[in-house]
Amino acid sequence: MAASVEWLREQLHTLGIAIHTDCGIAWSLRRLDIFQGMLATHANIQFGGRDNLVNFFIESDGADFLSKTLHRGTLAGLALDRTRWRHLVSGNPIPTMKATRSYERDRVWETVLAAVMATFCQNVQFAEPDVTGDFQGRPFGVAAKVAYSNGNLWPNVEKGAAQADGLSSASVVFVNVVNLLPVAEVYEATCALSTNQEVSDFVKRWADGWCQQPQARAFAAEWSQKAKSPVGVAFFMPLLVHAVVQPVPCYYVSMPFVWSEDPSPDYEFARAFLQSCNTILGFQPTASMEQST
Numbered sequence: 001m002a003a004s005v006e007w008l009r010e011q012l013h014t015l016g017i018a019i020h021t022d023c024g025i026a027w028s029l030r031r032l033d034i035f036q037g038m039l040a041t042h043a044n045i046q047f048g049g050r051d052n053l054v055n056f057f058i059e060s061d062g063a064d065f066l067s068k069t070l071h072r073g074t075l076a077g078l079a080l081d082r083t084r085w086r087h088l089v090s091g092n093p094i095p096t097m098k099a100t101r102s103y104e105r106d107r108v109w110e111t112v113l114a115a116v117m118a119t120f121c122q123n124v125q126f127a128e129p130d131v132t133g134d135f136q137g138r139p140f141g142v143a144a145k146v147a148y149s150n151g152n153l154w155p156n157v158e159k160g161a162a163q164a165d166g167l168s169s170a171s172v173v174f175v176n177v178v179n180l181l182p183v184a185e186v187y188e189a190t191c192a193l194s195t196n197q198e199v200s201d202f203v204k205r206w207a208d209g210w211c212q213q214p215q216a217r218a219f220a221a222e223w224s225q226k227a228k229s230p231v232g233v234a235f236f237m238p239l240l241v242h243a244v245v246q247p248v249p250c251y252y253v254s255m256p257f258v259w260s261e262d263p264s265p266d267y268e269f270a271r272a273f274l275q276s277c278n279t280i281l282g283f284q285p286t287a288s289m290e291q292s293t
Contacts, residue, residue, distance in 0.1 A: 001036045001064055004071035004285055005029060008088075011070075015082050017089060024092035024099075028063035035060035053247070054184045055097075057240055061249040061281070062096035066112065068283045073115025075285070078124055084111050096238035096249065098179045101148045109176050110144040116280075117142070120272045129163035129171065135269055141168035145175045153180065154215040157233055161219075166228035170265040174273075176236045181210075183239055190241040199241050207237050207254040216256035232258060232266025234273070251277035 012019060019026050035056075038045060047053035066088075074080065084107065092099035093108040114131045118124045121133030121140065129143035143160030147153040153175070160173035186206060190199045216233075223231060237252040253274040258267040 001039060002032050002067075003283065004067040005032065005063075007071050007285060008067040012085060012089070015085055017082070017086055019089055023089050024094070025063070025066075025088055028059050028066075028092075028094050031056060031060040032063040050188060051184050054187050054240055057247045057249070058097045058183065058238075059094060061240075062094035062238070065096055065249065065251070065277075065280055066094055066108075068280050068285075069112055069115045069277075071285055072280065072283050073118040076115075076118035078115055078118040080111065087111065095176055095236075096178060096251070098183075101146070106144075106146055109146050113142055113144050113174055116273055116276050119276045128167055129160065132168065135170070135272070136265065138170055138265065139168040140265070140269060141171040143171070143173045145173060146179075147175055147177045148179050150180055153177065154219060157219060161223055161231040161233070164231050169229070170269070171229070172232040172234050172266045172269055174234050174236060176238075178236070178238050181237060181239065187240045187242060187247065190243075193242070194244075196243050199243055203239060203241060203250055203252055207235075207239075207252050210237075211235060211254045211256040213256065220257045230266070232264070232270070234266070234270040249281065251280075253277070 009019070019029075034045075037043065047056060070080075087093065087104040087107045090104040091102035093105060095109050095112050099105060110126065110130050114124050114126060117131060117133050117135075121135045124131065124133040129141050131142045131144060133140055133142075141164050143164045145156040145160045147156055157173050157175060160175070164171035164173060186203070189206075190202060193199050193202060219233070232255060234253055234255050237254060239250045239252060240247050241250045242248075251274070253270050255267060255270055258264045
C-alpha cells in the first residue's frame with residue numbers, strides 16, 4: 001500500500017505545488033496513511049456503520065489507485081504539464097469516489113485515462129476528442145466524461161460521441177459513473193457471498209444489468225444512422241466488494257453496446273483498460289523502474 005505516495009509528493013514539491021492541509025487529496029492521503037498503519041499493526045478500527053466503512057476504504061484505496069496510476073503512466077512515457085499536476089490539489093481528485101463536479105476533477109479524469117492508456121497504448125497525447133493514442137496498430141480517440149447525475153449521463157455520452165466522431169479510425173466515450181452507483185449497497189450484497197468467484201460473477205451480472213438502460217438502445221439506434229464512424233461507449237464503475245475476508249476495490253468496466261459481434265476495437269480497448277486498472281494496486285515502482293533502465 002501507498003508505494004507511490006512519496007513519489008507523488010515529490011512531483012508536486014518539485015513543481016512548487018503545495019498540498020494544503022484541508023484540500024481533498026490531503027484528506028485522502030491521510031486516510032491511506034491510516035489504512036497502511038492498520039495493515040502494518042493488524043489494528044482494528046470501529047467504523048460506526050456500513051457507510052463509514054465503505055467511504056473509508058473507497059477513499060484510501062482511491063488515493064492509492066490515483067498515485068500509482070499516475071506513477072505507472074509517467075514511467076510508461078506520459079508527459080504531464082504543471083497545470084495537470086495542479087488539478088490534483090483542487091477539489092476532490094479521487095476518481096473512484098463520489099464527489100461534486102468541478103473543472104479540475106473533470107481534467108483529472110482525463111489524466112487518469114491517459115495514464116492508464118499509456119500502459120497498453122503508444123503515443124498517448126492530450127488531444128481531441130480528449131485523449132489519443134495508438135492501440136493495436138490504429139489511431140484511437142477517447143472522449144473523457146464524468147456523469148454527476150442520472151439526468152446528465154446520456155447527454156454527456158452524446159456530447160462525447162459528437163466530439164469523437166470521425167477523428168480517429170476507432171474511438172470510445174469513456175464515462176466515469178461512480179456518482180451514480182449504489183456502492184454501499186453493492187458492497188453489502190457481496191458480504192453474503194462465500195467465494196471470490198461468486199463475488200466476481202455477482203459484480204459482472206450487476207454491472208451489466210445496470211448498463212441495460214433504454215437510453216443505451218436509443219443512443220445506439222440514433223448514432224448508427226448519423227455517425228461518420230462507429231463510437232463505442234464504456235462505463236468506468238469503481239466499486240467495493242467483500243472478498244471473503246476483507247473489503248477490496250473492484251474497478252469494473254462495462255459497455256452498454258459494442259460495434260460488432262467479432263472482436264471489436266472498442267471492446268478490446270475497454271478490456272485492456274479493465275486489466276490495467278485491476279493490476280494497479282499491485283504496482284511496484286522500484287521493480288518497474290529497474291526494468292525500464
